[in-house]
Every structure is written in C-alpha cells, then in structure tokens.
Amino acid sequence: MKIIQFEDKPLAHYSYAILSKGKMALVDPSRDPKQYYQLAEKYNSKITAVFETHPHADFVSSHLQIHKETGATIYVSKMVGANYPHKTFDDSDTFNLGDVTFSAINTPGHSPDSITIIAKDKESHAMFSGDTLFIGDVGRPDLREKSGNMKAKREELAKSMYHTMQTKFNDLPDDTVVYPAHGAGSLCGKNMSSDSSSTLGRERKENWAFKSLSEDKFVSHILADQPFIPSYFGFNVDINKIGADNFEKNIARPEFHFKVNDIQDKDVLYIDVRDEAQFKQKHISGSFNIMAETEDDKFETWLGSIVKPEEKFCVVLKSVEDKDEILHRIAKIGYEKQLIGLLTLDHSSFETFEKLNLKNFKKHPDHYTIVDIRNKSEVEEEQYFENAISHPLNELRDTANEIPKDKPIVVHCAGGYRSAAGSSILQKALEGVKVYDLSDDIEQFKD
The missing domain is CATH 3.60.15.10 (Ribonuclease Z/Hydroxyacylglutathione hydrolase-like)
Incomplete structure (x- = not known):
C-alpha cells in the first residue's frame, strides 16, 4: 500500500x-x-x-x-x-x-x-x-x-x-x-x-x-x-451532497475585460485581489481588497466570508497572468458561478486610500475611532488598544453602520492582511468619514 x-x-x-x-x-x-x-x-x-x-x-x-x-x-x-x-x-x-x-x-x-x-x-x-x-x-x-x-x-x-x-x-x-x-x-x-x-x-x-x-x-x-x-x-455542504459541476467548464465561463466600463451590472461587487499597496494607490470606488498574492493569504476563506453565496462579483487582477490561478482559487469554494468577470485596471482615474499619520495617531489615539476586526476569541485573549471597538471582519458588512462617524476611523487586525479588507469595506460603507488602515504597523503596538 x-x-x-x-x-x-x-x-x-x-x-x-x-x-x-x-x-x-x-x-x-x-x-x-x-x-x-x-x-x-x-x-x-x-x-x-x-x-x-x-x-x-x-x-x-x-x-x-x-x-x-x-x-x-x-x-x-x-x-x-x-x-x-x-x-x-x-x-x-x-x-x-x-x-x-x-x-x-x-x-x-x-x-x-x-x-x-x-x-x-x-x-x-x-x-x-x-x-x-x-x-x-x-x-x-x-x-x-x-x-x-x-x-x-x-x-x-x-x-x-x-x-x-x-x-x-x-x-x-x-x-x-x-x-x-x-x-x-x-x-x-x-x-x-x-x-x-x-x-x-x-x-x-x-x-x-x-x-x-x-x-x-x-x-x-x-x-x-x-x-x-x-x-x-x-x-x-449542499453542493457536495449533490456533486459539483465540471471544474474546467465552470472556470471557462467568466469573461475577461480590460476596461471597467465593460462590466455593465451596477449591483456587482468588485473584489480586488492585488497587494494592498497597489490597491491603496488606485482602485475602483467601493471595491474590497481581499489579497491573493501567496498561498499564505487566506483568500478563499475571506472571499467566502465577506461575499455571500450567489452574490454577484467581479475580480480585479494585477495582471492577466494571474487569471487562471485566481479562477482556480475561487472555484475551490464553488463561487465561480457568481463570478461575472475579471479585469485589470486601465489608465483611468480611480480612487486612492490615504495613509495614516502614524506619529499623530500615536500621540492622539483618542482622536480616532479604532476598529478591531479580529475574531472575538482573539480580542478576548488580548487587546492592543483600550478603547477599540470590536467588529469581526466576517460580520463587518452587516455591522458597519453601527460604527460612530464623528471621528476618523483606524482599522486593525493582528498582522495587516485582514485590515486591508476591513478598511476597504468601511471605506465603501461609511461615506464622508476618513478610514485608515493600520496594516502591519500594528506590530508597533504589541507588547
């Protein structure tokens, strides 16, 4: 054997x-x-x-x-x-x-x-x-x-x-x-x-x-x-009880586009899988940054946690070279049927993400609303900021409207991967409020 x-x-x-x-x-x-x-x-x-x-x-x-x-x-x-x-x-x-x-x-x-x-x-x-x-x-x-x-x-x-x-x-x-x-x-x-x-x-x-x-x-x-x-x-569970459709046929369905305007559906979600630095430099307004750069990125888990089953979405790629790999990762959780297309960004004008003034944040943390998007068990084990409010990433789209809007918002997780997604979700949900991503600078606040 x-x-x-x-x-x-x-x-x-x-x-x-x-x-x-x-x-x-x-x-x-x-x-x-x-x-x-x-x-x-x-x-x-x-x-x-x-x-x-x-x-x-x-x-x-x-x-x-x-x-x-x-x-x-x-x-x-x-x-x-x-x-x-x-x-x-x-x-x-x-x-x-x-x-x-x-x-x-x-x-x-x-x-x-x-x-x-x-x-x-x-x-x-x-x-x-x-x-x-x-x-x-x-x-x-x-x-x-x-x-x-x-x-x-x-x-x-x-x-x-x-x-x-x-x-x-x-x-x-x-x-x-x-x-x-x-x-x-x-x-x-x-x-x-x-x-x-x-x-x-x-x-x-x-x-x-x-x-x-x-x-x-x-x-x-x-x-x-x-x-x-x-x-x-x-x-x-339901897919596996029935048996999934043919893998190769399903991932061949979503179309590739070179221009954002080619996607006509106004209700579609944009999932940007690029590195957070590229996303913050320019991205489609309202898009969510769920990185899929390496095998260590839990892209499948967070895609399936943030995007609901059968909710339509489009993926923003760094390069057309990444298309097949991303399709494979999406299909692993059965989301390829709700994927309506993939695209790379052209030279149009897009939204940016403002960088946090870390020196000012350290000096005046009370001037910000700090949102901790780690899991509840992580928060119970250790908190990095005394006045942070807990909104786990998997619930954030549903709870965003509960977050106060009277101060700029700083989002953090344990290492930076999740806060890239969380800050992009809040940037879309909380119009008129500055949202910052603490990213891997969270390391400076750990004992």
Missing part, C-alpha cells in the same frame, strides 16, 4: 491517494482533479474508488466529476442521503483494492454523517479520519445547525463526538497512522497541530479528546471558543 498526501495550503486541506497493484483510491479529493489524474498516469494506475468522509463545508469536492470521467465508484455513508451515483459505506462495510482492504467506521460528531476510512494490508494500518479526528484536536460540532438539508444541533453532535472518541477507535492498534482532512489553519477545528499525520497511539496520549473526561466536560470544552462560521460553509 502506497499512500500519497496532497496539501491545499490556503484551505489547510489534505486529500489522499492510496495505490496498490495498478489501482488507486482517493479520499476527500479537491475541486480540481488534475493532480490525481497526473498521479494515476505516473504510476500507470486506474482510479477505481473515491471515498467521501462527509459532505465538506470548507471546500467543493471533485468526487462526482472523477466518477463521470474515470468510472470510479463513490463510497459515502448512507446517512448523507447523497444525490449522486454512489455505494453506501458504513460500519462493517468493506472494499478491496489490490492488497488493501478498506472498511468504514461511522464516526458522527463533526457531522451526523461522518465516516472514518480504515485501510490495511499485511504490513500496515492507516485511518483517514476526515474532519473527525485531527492531529491534536477533533472536528467542531457546530457547522450543521445552519447548513445542509440535514439539521443537527451542536450539543447533540458534541455528545456524538464524545461517544465516537470513547468507543469507535478502541479496536485499532496504536501504530495505525492517522491521516486527517485538515491541519492547522482550517476553520473546521480550533487547535489543530501543524503536523500532517500522526499515529493513533500518539493521539491517545496527547490529544485532549482521548482524555478521561465526563460527557459534560467534553461537550463544554469542544463547544467553547470555536472560530466563526464563514458564509459559504452551508453552501458548500
């Missing part, structure tokens, strides 16, 4: 290929199936199975496209109620691929329909735990209250996770290798390790969820301080 892990860094998502005797199975594949096809070519293997551990909330899977293009069978729990061709895969069900035997364990907790995939041959055990067991943590149980056709309350799922951790993995040996669907940086959990894999024995010793806790204490701990839920999560 050969296991190959794929990492999507912006979403902290792991997917897997398992190969044996000229055949390949995939677990939780990303939206673009090309990398799996390339691997199949490299090893002269046929993709015969796709396992979905659950309907994912944070990305769109390519399981249906892979089925259509390769004939691979999709295996998923009967609890999903999947609306695509599949075979149910639940407790005691097995599937053989070469020398590998796959089996399923129903592991509710993150979702009611989660399964863990066990793979074993004569030499080794592996478990693909989806969003149930992470390295150092377990999946959050609060994503299904507002998403998917199947509703489940967070308390009920938290209790299910407790019983999953207490009973479901007891028969597996300590040397079972744990392969999760996510690592540190994902919003599907709160305290995940940056390690990409572990062993079940290590997790039994180090992971808090394996500790001897009462059900009440377990539930209390897992529900506390969970991160926010992006707008797109429920949207992605």
